[in-house]
Amino acid sequence: MIKFESVTFIRPNGVVALKDINLEIEKNELVTIVGANGAGKTTLLKHMNGLLKPTKGRVLIDGVDTRKTSVASLSKKIGLVFQNPDHQLFSESVEAEIVFGLKNFGFDEREIKRRTEKILEFFGLKELRDRAPLTLSGGEKKRLCIAAVLAWDPDVLVLDEPTVGQDLQNRLKLYEVINELRRRGKGVIIVSHDIEFLWPLQARTIVMADGEILKDGPAYEVFMDRELLKAARIRQPQLAELSTKLSLNFPFKGVEDAVERLLRSD
Amino acid sequence: MAYMLAEGLTFRYEDSPIHRRDPRAKLLLSICLFIVALSSNSVIHILIVLALISIPAMIANILKRMAKTLVFSLTFSVFIFVVNFAVGYDVMYSLTLALRFIAIVAAASLFFLTTSPDELEYVMRWMKLPRDFVFAFVTAVRFVPVLLLDLLQILDAQKSRGLEVERGGPVKRIRNLIPILIPLIVNALIRSGELAEAMEARGYGAVKRPTSLYVLSFDKWDAILSSLSVIGSVIFIYLSFLL
Ligand SMILES: Nc1ncnc2c1ncn2[C@@H]1O[C@H](COP(=O)(O)OP(=O)(O)OP(=O)(O)O)[C@@H](O)[C@H]1O
Ligand SMILES: [Mg+2]
Numbered sequence: 001m002i003k004f005e006s007v008t009f010i011r012p013n014g015v016v017a018l019k020d021i022n023l024e025i026e027k028n029e030l031v032t033i034v035g036a037n038g039a040g041k042t043t044l045l046k047h048m049n050g051l052l053k054p055t056k057g058r059v060l061i062d063g064v065d066t067r068k069t070s071v072a073s074l075s076k077k078i079g080l081v082f083q084n085p086d087h088q089l090f091s092e093s094v095e096a097e098i099v100f101g102l103k104n105f106g107f108d109e110r111e112i113k114r115r116t117e118k119i120l121e122f123f124g125l126k127e128l129r130d131r132a133p134l135t136l137s138g139g140e141k142k143r144l145c146i147a148a149v150l151a152w153d154p155d156v157l158v159l160d161e162p163t164v165g166q167d168l169q170n171r172l173k174l175y176e177v178i179n180e181l182r183r184r185g186k187g188v189i190i191v192s193h194d195i196e197f198l199w200p201l202q203a204r205t206i207v208m209a210d211g212e213i214l215k216d217g218p219a220y221e222v223f224m225d226r227e228l229l230k231a232a233r234i235r236q237p238q239l240a241e242l243s244t245k246l247s248l249n250f251p252f253k254g255v256e257d258a259v260e261r262l263l264r265s266d
Numbered sequence: 267m268a269y270m271l272a273e274g275l276t277f278r279y280e281d282s283p284i285h286r287r288d289p290r291a292k293l294l295l296s297i298c299l300f301i302v303a304l305s306s307n308s309v310i311h312i313l314i315v316l317a318l319i320s321i322p323a324m325i326a327n328i329l330k331r332m333a334k335t336l337v338f339s340l341t342f343s344v345f346i347f348v349v350n351f352a353v354g355y356d357v358m359y360s361l362t363l364a365l366r367f368i369a370i371v372a373a374a375s376l377f378f379l380t381t382s383p384d385e386l387e388y389v390m391r392w393m394k395l396p397r398d399f400v401f402a403f404v405t406a407v408r409f410v411p412v413l414l415l416d417l418l419q420i421l422d423a424q425k426s427r428g429l430e431v432e433r434g435g436p437v438k439r440i441r442n443l444i445p446i447l448i449p450l451i452v453n454a455l456i457r458s459g460e461l462a463e464a465m466e467a468r469g470y471g472a473v474k475r476p477t478s479l480y481v482l483s484f485d486k487w488d489a490i491l492s493s494l495s496v497i498g499s500v501i502f503i504y505l506s507f508l509l
Contacts, residue, residue: 051422071425080426086456087416088423090448100445104428134452148427 001026002048002078002156007057009043009211017043019211020057025189027155030182032198032219033191035208036233041191044208045158048189049074076105079154083161085141088148089133094125097133098148105152115151122180123147124173139170146177156187163194171197199223199237200254207232220251277382283487284326289385290392291488291495295322296377298495302502303369309358311506312365318498319372328379332372335379339371383408388482397476405461413454420449 002025009018017040025031033041046052047059050066059066061074082088091097098119102112120126123143128136133144142162150157162174178188178201192198198205198219205222207215209232215222222228223240236244239258243251252258279285284292299319306312323329347364351357381389383404390400421431424445431442 046422049426051425070430072428072430075426075428082419082423082426084419084423086453087419087449088427088445090445090452101427104430152428 001060001062003060004047005057005060007047007054007059009040009047009052010055017211018047018054021211021213023206023213023216025156025187027187028182028185029187030178030201030203031187031189031206032201032203033189033206033208034193034195034198034222034232034234038210039208039232040211041208042160043211045080045160045189045191048156048158049078049080051080072104075154076152077155078158079149079152079156080158081145081149081160081162083164085133085138085145088145089141091133093130094133094136094144095120095129097144098151101148101152107152115153119147119151123177138165139167142166142170143173150177150181154186156189157181158189158191160191161193162190163192163197175200195223195235195237199239202253207234209233220253224251277379278331279382280327282326282380284322284380287380287491288482288484288488289381289389290482290484291491292377292381293389294492295495296373298499299373299376300370302499303366303373305503306366306369306506307362309362309365312362312369314502315369316365316372319369319376322380323372323376326376326380328376331379332375335375336368336372339368343367384480388478388480391478392482401470409454409457412457413450416453417446417450420446420453423449 002023004021004023007018007021007023008016010016021044033044035041043052047054047066048061050059050069050071053059053067061077066074089097091100095116098116099112102115107115120129123146125140125144125147128140133141136144142165146157146159146162163171166174174197178190181188190198190201190203202219205215205217205219206213207222207228214232215225215228220240223237224244226236226244229236239252239254242258252261299315302318303312303315306315320329323332343364346367347360350360350363355363386407387400387404390403391397425431427445429442429445431446432439434442
């Protein structure tokens, strides 16, 4: 379990990036985090594997204070994937890129082979295994970054802006990955500005602004609260907006849902 | 740590009587202090020079950031002291050399902390240096903080993949740098490629003598500062040889 106990984080230059954050996330939860630029979302994520330590308060992962353990041992449980693939791809081949993390976490050779095969297969990277990661397309790079983290099978996958520059196929693949992880009882935390991507997930949604959590609730509540969205400077997903305009009690979750309910109602 | 370094090196605009001076006046001031520091040959003289440097630094409100830069140069200066002392010079002489190094760095950083990369560019053009050279130099200076930010993000990403930079023996530690250096270099290359294309797309090199949006202007206060710098340093050097 991930637990923030009145966490405040002040940067060396005096910016208060997190203000008294209290938060509990179960290991099998799907959580999405939204908020304007500079709201503190990435800063929050970096506290989950100990890259950043709170100035005040504490962060507990499975009851262990992040101050009292290493980033590596926390990352084994909480797998963070950052936005820019160019900041992490360095190996001579796609395969080696996946092996890197597995070696760091001390898996033996047989296990490394087994996991690498499995993950290459699942992410459709098998044909690309000998390619240099730097020559891949943006979408392939992104897939590789996620695959490289999932290879060591963390309890929770944390994605910062996973949909930037991704085409339809990659977005669908991302849904697939999320669903698969959920089926296996894993947790997924997603930070994104792409609310149209988040809406169909209907996940627990955390709204951040200026280093604070404004609201923590189900998507259908958060995205129907226009006052809240205005305060957080976030747009309403189109289906939620349509539902608002139609004064529905319960918003359309997806296009199919909308069509079905609209056809039924007339 | 790297963040501190970035902070110390990057120019940040502040509105102070020093920042507002013509960059040529600031350059002259720094050069004068530099020469004075070079010509001082006793601990007392160098301490006076450091005090002199701290006056404009105080006015420009950069004392704290200059101190950070000096903390880094301190390591070199300790090195200078140890080497000289070990070679057989006496303590006072070795100390003078070590302190002189700090004073020189302080004089130079006074200029770089109060002069924006843009101003630097104008001064270099005013000196009639080749345009491509000026551009390359200014771009390099501008890239330093960008590269440091890249470095921080790369470190975070690789640590999240289980990399522990400080683990293992000496060979392993050097190998640990590969996952950090490669993305750093690749990103720098990508950036410079993009920059070159963007520059060309916007007509870089289309005319021999491009015009400038800002024109350097040397006003009364610049003249006063410059005369003070020159006269002050002549007197200082004269007195230091006399006394
Ligand atoms: N390396 C850094 N040094 C100094 N300040 C930083 C640094 N990174 C972020 N900040 C500041 O910390 C605050 C929170 O930034 P953070 O990156 O967590 O925001 P975010 O919600 O992830 O924004 P975005 O949507 O743009 O990614 C901002 O005020 C930002 O300017
Ligand atoms: Mg962010």
